[in-house]
Amino acid sequence: MRARLLEATVECLVERGFSGTSTTLVSERAGVSRGAQLHHFPTKNALVVAAVEHLSDVRRDELAAAAAALPTGRRRTRAVLHMLGDHFASPLFVAALELWVAARTDEALMEAVAPLEQRIGRETHRMTVELLGADESQPGVRELVQATLDLVRGLGLADTITDDARRRRRILDQWADTLDAAIAAGAGPETTGAHAPGKDDR
Amino acid sequence: MRARLLEATVECLVERGFSGTSTTLVSERAGVSRGAQLHHFPTKNALVVAAVEHLSDVRRDELAAAAAALPTGRRRTRAVLHMLGDHFASPLFVAALELWVAARTDEALMEAVAPLEQRIGRETHRMTVELLGADESQPGVRELVQATLDLVRGLGLADTITDDARRRRRILDQWADTLDAAIAAGAGPETTGAHAPGKDDR
Numbered sequence: 001m002r003a004r005l006l007e008a009t010v011e012c013l014v015e016r017g018f019s020g021t022s023t024t025l026v027s028e029r030a031g032v033s034r035g036a037q038l039h040h041f042p043t044k045n046a047l048v049v050a051a052v053e054h055l056s057d058v059r060r061d062e063l064a065a066a067a068a069a070l071p072t073g074r075r076r077t078r079a080v081l082h083m084l085g086d087h088f089a090s091p092l093f094v095a096a097l098e099l100w101v102a103a104r105t106d107e108a109l110m111e112a113v114a115p116l117e118q119r120i121g122r123e124t125h126r127m128t129v130e131l132l133g134a135d136e137s138q139p140g141v142r143e144l145v146q147a148t149l150d151l152v153r154g155l156g157l158a159d160t161i162t163d164d165a166r167r168r169r170r171i172l173d174q175w176a177d178t179l180d181a182a183i184a185a186g187a188g189p190e191t192t193g194a195h196a197p198g199k200d201d202r
Numbered sequence: 203m204r205a206r207l208l209e210a211t212v213e214c215l216v217e218r219g220f221s222g223t224s225t226t227l228v229s230e231r232a233g234v235s236r237g238a239q240l241h242h243f244p245t246k247n248a249l250v251v252a253a254v255e256h257l258s259d260v261r262r263d264e265l266a267a268a269a270a271a272l273p274t275g276r277r278r279t280r281a282v283l284h285m286l287g288d289h290f291a292s293p294l295f296v297a298a299l300e301l302w303v304a305a306r307t308d309e310a311l312m313e314a315v316a317p318l319e320q321r322i323g324r325e326t327h328r329m330t331v332e333l334l335g336a337d338e339s340q341p342g343v344r345e346l347v348q349a350t351l352d353l354v355r356g357l358g359l360a361d362t363i364t365d366d367a368r369r370r371r372r373i374l375d376q377w378a379d380t381l382d383a384a385i386a387a388g389a390g391p392e393t394t395g396a397h398a399p400g401k402d403d404r
Contacts, residue, residue, distance in 0.1 A: 017307040019221040094306075097359075101303045104296075104362050105219035117363055143376035147353055150373065154356030157299075160306050161319055171352065174345035181387065182380045 002040055004030045009051035013095040018102035023047060049112040052099050055092045056120050060127070063087060067131055077176040080131045081148070085172050088156030089165070096120075097160065124149060134183065144179060151175060204242055206232045211253035215297040220304035225249060251314040254301050257294045258322050262329070265289060269333055279378040282333045283350070287374050290358030291367070298322075299362065326351060336385065346381060353377060 008030035012021040023044050027037040041047035063083065070079045087093070096117075103113040128145055129136060136142040155168050210232035214223040225246050229239040243249035265285065272281045289295070298319075305315040330347055331338060338344040357370045 015307065017304065020307060097303060100359070100363055101299060102219065105217065105222060110363075114363060140376045140379070143373050144380065146369070147373045147377050150356035150360060151349055151353045152356070153359055154352035154354070157302070157355055157359055158352060161302055161312075161316060167348070171345050171349045174342050175349050177342070178346065178380060178384045181384065185383065 001030075001032055001036065003054070005032055005037060005040060005047070006051040006054040009047050010055050010091060010095045013048065013051070013098045014091045018048070018098040021048065021098075045109050045112055048099055049109075049116060052092070052096050053116055055095065056116075059087065059090070059092050060123060063127065067127075070131070074180075077132060077180050078173055080128070081152070081172040081176045081179075082169065083131075084128065084148070084152045085155055085168050088152040089159040089168070093156045094160060097157070121149075132179075138183070138186065140186075141183060144182060148175065148179065203232075203234055203238065205256070207234055207239060207242060207249070208253040208256040211249050212257050212293060212297045215250065215253070215300045216293045220250070220300040223250065223300075247311050247314060250301055251311075251318060254294070254298050255318055257297065258318075261289065261292070261294050262325060265329065269329075272333070276382075279334060279382050280375055282330070283354070283374040283378045283381075284371065285333075286330065286350070286354045287357055287370050290354040291361040291370070295358045296362060299359070323351075334381075340385070340388065342388075343385060346384060350377070350381065 005026060008026045009021065012026055012029065016025075021044070023037060023041070024034070026047060027034050030037070037047075041050060066083060067080075070076060070083065099109070099113055100117065103110040125145065128134075128149060132145065134141050134145050136145065152172075155164065155171065158164050159168065207228060210228045211223065214228055214231065218227070223246070225239060225243070226236070228249060229236050232239070239249075243252060268285060269282075272278060272285065301311070301315055302319065305312040327347065330336075330351060334347065334350075336343050336347050338347065354374075357366065357373065360366050361370065
């Protein structure tokens with residue numbers, strides 16, 4: 001019943017946005033009584049944060065399973081980036097976007113959302129480093145991994161306005177080649193020794 | 203009076219979000235009568251779209267003026283990227299983000315927002331090409347310019363949750379060096395001839 005409520009919440013966020021999502025609507029859609037719903041999640045904020053957390057755990061496990069099927073060798077980077085690009089254009093990203101944007105002007109929601117955003121950011125960063133086989137002790141590599149994640153975040157945002165899959169694919173193919181070349185070359189002429197890995201990973 | 207209304211609208215979007223913005227609140231903040239406000243902008247949608255359009259025109263002119271002071275030579279790419287990064291972390295980006303996200307689940311708003319988003323996207327792309335002196339007839343260069351803009355969009359989104367200026371600076375410094383190297387090297391080993399410039403610039 002808990003999972004059903006959380007999945008209905010994500011659907012509501014995607015279809016109606018944060019302001020169009022209500023606990024009544026979610027309990028109706030999930031086919032769960034108001035009483036049972038309030039027992040599990042006493043407030044709308046508790047419900048929406050739990051929903052994004054739940055779906056991100058599910059998607060993380062799905063990504064880990066999909067990662068096992070990725071090619072090795074010279075096509076790997078492109079495959080990893082397409083996987084990430086699709087992940088950031090998924091309903092989870094849309095639901096999370098609704099939450100992040102609402103939290104910007106809602107202090108109570110921000111208190112719950114900020115730690116979740118940080119945890120998801122750390123996990124996604126770690127997964128990306130592993131999938132790319134990136135050595136972050138090399139100068140500039142950490143920044144390039146972060147840039148890659150900020151790129152797919154930006155592509156995900158663009159995809160919410162227009163279906164952007166074709167453009168995204170072309171951009172990520174080029175980014176993959178540039179990333180491979182930069183890492184092979186030691187990340188760039190001006191960076192050696194200049195950018196020690198920072199502490200604020202996200 | 204029109205400009206005062208539009209500036210008050212952007213302030214409202216930044217402080218209270220799309221759902222917290224009302225025409226009443228805006229006319230109070232601008233010190234403009236309800237009647238005069240309704241004469242200029244009969245609906246909330248007309249007001250918010252005009253506001254983001256107005257501010258993006260103002261900011262475009264400001265950017266063009268600031269661009270004249272950018273350094274030439276090897277520090278130019280970093281300077282251009284910092285200017286773009288700051289632009290995508292400005293109140294204009296936040297107000298536009300509120301609009302884009304609300305439009306996702308509001309058909310009438312989307313009809314007004316989609317053409318505006320496309321126009322701003324095209325203008326920003328053209329400006330970036332000029333500022334970087336990028337030759338988009340070279341394979342891969344167009345995709346790298348698009349990637350740069352998607353990167354700063356992703357960085358802008360990250361900045362709405364936490365103040366991200368330090369991390370953004372490090373990432374953009376690294377990307378500037380990688381971008382320069384990629385363009386100097388002909389954009390990457392696998393791209394020559396493979397990616398003709400596309401038509402869907404944004």
